[in-house]
Amino acid sequence: xxxxxxxxxxxxxxxxxxxxxxxxxxxxxxxxxxxxxxxxxxxxxxxxxxxxxxxxxxxxxxxxxxxxxxxxxxxxxxxxxxxxxxxxxxxxxxxxxxxxxxxxxxxxxxxxx
Amino acid sequence: xxxxxxxxxxxxxxxxxxxxxxxxxxxxxxxxxxxxxxxxxxxxxxxxxxxxxxxxxxxxxxxxxxxxxxxxxxxxxxxxxxxxxxxxxxxxxxxxxxxxxxxxxxxxxxxxxxxxxxxxxxxxxxxxxxxxxxxxxxxxxxxxxxxxx
Numbered sequence: 260x261x262x263x264x265x266x267x268x269x270x271x272x273x274x275x276x277x278x279x280x281x282x283x284x285x286x287x288x289x290x291x292x293x294x295x296x297x298x299x300x301x302x303x304x305x306x307x308x309x310x311x312x313x314x315x316x317x318x319x320x321x322x323x324x325x326x327x328x329x330x331x332x333x334x335x336x337x338x339x340x341x342x343x344x345x346x347x348x349x350x351x352x353x354x355x356x357x358x359x360x361x362x363x364x365x366x367x368x369x370x371x372x
Numbered sequence: 373x374x375x376x377x378x379x380x381x382x383x384x385x386x387x388x389x390x391x392x393x394x395x396x397x398x399x400x401x402x403x404x405x406x407x408x409x410x411x412x413x414x415x416x417x418x419x420x421x422x423x424x425x426x427x428x429x430x431x432x433x434x435x436x437x438x439x440x441x442x443x444x445x446x447x448x449x450x451x452x453x454x455x456x457x458x459x460x461x462x463x464x465x466x467x468x469x470x471x472x473x474x475x476x477x478x479x480x481x482x483x484x485x486x487x488x489x490x491x492x493x494x495x496x497x498x499x500x501x502x503x504x505x506x507x508x509x510x511x512x513x514x515x516x517x518x519x520x521x
Binding site for chain 2: 293294322325327336338339340341343344347
């Protein structure tokens, strides 16, 4: 179980956890199929077991991965709620108005090619 | 490890700055659930989980399997708000409230036994429970529903 010090709800942890391609890959893998063991996750990455554990720990501290015991296995679940909260806090606010128009323009131009 | 059982277990966790009692209240009282749960008025007591839509229609009705205020609530789930999903097998929802330091609680919601309810599983995943939990957090922490914020 993760121990939290001080303020537990910290956007910094989530942004830091997401600022790494391996951790984003781990989240994508869990998104495709949830509830995986360390061994399963490790088999898909060119990385040591210890390396994967380290990344999973950062994700768990950010609340993005939650573990559950199932018999003698520890299963890793994607917890998408912190990303939703960041979306509510940082994205919703900016998607209304001019920045949204530019994003629409970008999408339209890129899709048009 | 049977991989299909994992796919039919969904887990959501959120940290809320409130007492366990306040969070519990927000889960079991219909006048509070109406503010964040798609307008549903939900009653959870030691016997039953009953949910009514904004116009009084029955959205859910099932036994409560564990009732341990303000820590743990387990109830059956049937998606009676949708005719197709209502035909599916019942699944199970577990709410766990764990107090932490600093006035926070960890709220974990597990929706499992979804093997016989693939449409429900797809419907509640993604934005489904996330929307409900972020709404609950906002309501309990600020006293105002997310949609009106």
